[in-house]
Amino acid sequence: MASLKHFKRRMTTVATTQQVMKAMNMVAAAKLARVKGQLDAARPFYEGMEELLGNLKGSQAAAQSIYANPPQANRCAYIVISGDKGLCGSYNNNIAAAALEHIQAREGEGKSTRIVTVGLKAREFLVRRQKEIAQVWAYPNDANFFEEARSISARLVSIYGNRNIDEVYLAYTRFDSMLSYTPQVVRLLPLSLAAEHSNSYNWMSYDNETDRFLDRAVRYYLAAVIYRSLAEASVCEQAARMVQMDSAVSNAEEILLGLGRSYNRKRQAAITQEINEIVSSLTITSQSGIASR
Amino acid sequence: MDSETAGKIHLRVYTPQQLKVDENVDMVILQSSQGPTGILPGHMPLSLMLQYGVARIVHNNEERRLAIYGGLAQIQSNQLLVITSEAEWPEEIDLSLAESQRAEAESSLRLQTDSVEVQRTQVALRRSLVQIEVCSYPIVNRPPK
Numbered sequence: 001m002a003s004l005k006h007f008k009r010r011m012t013t014v015a016t017t018q019q020v021m022k023a024m025n026m027v028a029a030a031k032l033a034r035v036k037g038q039l040d041a042a043r044p045f046y047e048g049m050e051e052l053l054g055n056l057k058g059s060q061a062a063a064q065s066i067y068a069n070p071p072q073a074n075r076c077a078y079i080v081i082s083g084d085k086g087l088c089g090s091y092n093n094n095i096a097a098a099a100l101e102h103i104q105a106r107e108g109e110g111k112s113t114r115i116v117t118v119g120l121k122a123r124e125f126l127v128r129r130q131k132e133i134a135q136v137w138a139y140p141n142d143a144n145f146f147e148e149a150r151s152i153s154a155r156l157v158s159i160y161g162n163r164n165i166d167e168v169y170l171a172y173t174r175f176d177s178m179l180s181y182t183p184q185v186v187r188l189l190p191l192s193l194a195a196e197h198s199n200s201y202n203w204m205s206y207d208n209e210t211d212r213f214l215d216r217a218v219r220y221y222l223a224a225v226i227y228r229s230l231a232e233a234s235v236c237e238q239a240a241r242m243v244q245m246d247s248a249v250s251n252a253e254e255i256l257l258g259l260g261r262s263y264n265r266k267r268q269a270a271i272t273q274e275i276n277e278i279v280s281s282l283t284i285t286s287q288s289g290i291a292s293r
Numbered sequence: 294m295d296s297e298t299a300g301k302i303h304l305r306v307y308t309p310q311q312l313k314v315d316e317n318v319d320m321v322i323l324q325s326s327q328g329p330t331g332i333l334p335g336h337m338p339l340s341l342m343l344q345y346g347v348a349r350i351v352h353n354n355e356e357r358r359l360a361i362y363g364g365l366a367q368i369q370s371n372q373l374l375v376i377t378s379e380a381e382w383p384e385e386i387d388l389s390l391a392e393s394q395r396a397e398a399e400s401s402l403r404l405q406t407d408s409v410e411v412q413r414t415q416v417a418l419r420r421s422l423v424q425i426e427v428c429s430y431p432i433v434n435r436p437p438k
Binding site for chain 1: 305307308309310311312325326327330337338339340341342364365367369374376378
């Protein structure tokens with residue numbers, strides 16, 4: 001009964017896979033709870049920082065700083081945040097595709113681009129599409145998103161300070177709900193620090209060394225944006241993985257049910273056939289008079 | 294403006310971990326890069342850089358102290374925003390740990406020559422000194438009326 005054995009083996013495979021997926025679901029749920037906590041902290045921090053920066057808008061020092069006035073370099077840099085691992089539905093592809101679209105639009109305008117990815121999956125996607133990846137930055141552990149965001153922010157400020165890049169973009173996935181994630185491409189630099197209303201005067205003063213204050217404010221602001229984006233993206237990744245694994249587990253359940261039915265049918269057929277054979281051989285032997293003895 | 298918020302400063306202290314403080318107060322004294330800077334209601338719009346230090350928060354004749362490790366502060370329309378990478382109340386600080394970190398930093402500072410390491414140790418030292426300072430006050434300190 002080779003086919004019965006075959007069914008049995010497939011059922012074991014599906015059941016084992018299902019166990020793995022259940023475990024992955026649980027791991028994703030635990031990670032999700034952790035990164036969701038980070039996101040709940042990162043959102044207000046970002047909003048506070050945005051408010052502080054918003055109050056500087058239109059002040060002369062801010063409007064004239066290098067962070068509001070890019071050099072004419074015709075080069076832009078992209079930071080793309082994706083996951084390191086797959087098995088989370090279209091999460092990685094969606095963000096990489098959104099970034100690619102944005103990059104191609106810039107290149108269509110005759111700008112050269114430089115791409116840095118955080119996480120390996122966006123790199124794989126973009127390399128397959130003949131994009132050159134300047135650097136890959138390791139995906140931070142969820143315990144130190146802010147530290148990593150600060151170090152990325154410092155790197156960005158120093159790259160931008162070299163005056164050969166005029167725009168910096170960040171691609172990440174925003175978390176809306178457990179089932180809805182939106183890929184976002186936002187401009188990090190230059191900042192729009194011009195007054196929103198041309199007739200308002202900003203009375204903001206600075207305690208000393210305005211340039212140093214602005215420098216620190218921009219570093220903090222970028223760190224806050226990146227911190228939040230890392231948290232948003234991580235929540236999306238874990239939520240997507242949880243949802244995927246959940247549906248994979250129930251899918252496996254269905255397959256197991258189907259396989260179980262076919263297996264039982266096959267087994268029943270085999271038994272029936274065996275009985276048939278016994279009965280028919282009995283009939284033959286009784287007809288030949290051996291059984292009547 | 295109702296009587297609750299009239300003549301008050303709305304102080305918010307943001308850290309990456311949480312919104313540490315969100316309340317109306319009478320006066321705040323911050324350690325800016327220029328030294329102690331007192332903020333009263335009606336202050337002109339001002340942006341400050343903070344150094345490692347103890348902020349004094351006065352409300353209803355009660356004074357509390359908060360250790361703030363650098364960052365930014367800004368006052369505008371009686372809204373005082375503080376953005377910092379870390380802030381601690383005295384009761385959150387382990388004083389004996391701070392003392393030992395201070396001793397460790399001081400002794401390793403004498404041995405180190407690498408400028409990056411020296412800088413890092415100086416930051417650690419400053420941090421433990423602020424921790425010790427903020428703990429050296431009584432937790433609730435009522436100034437005379």
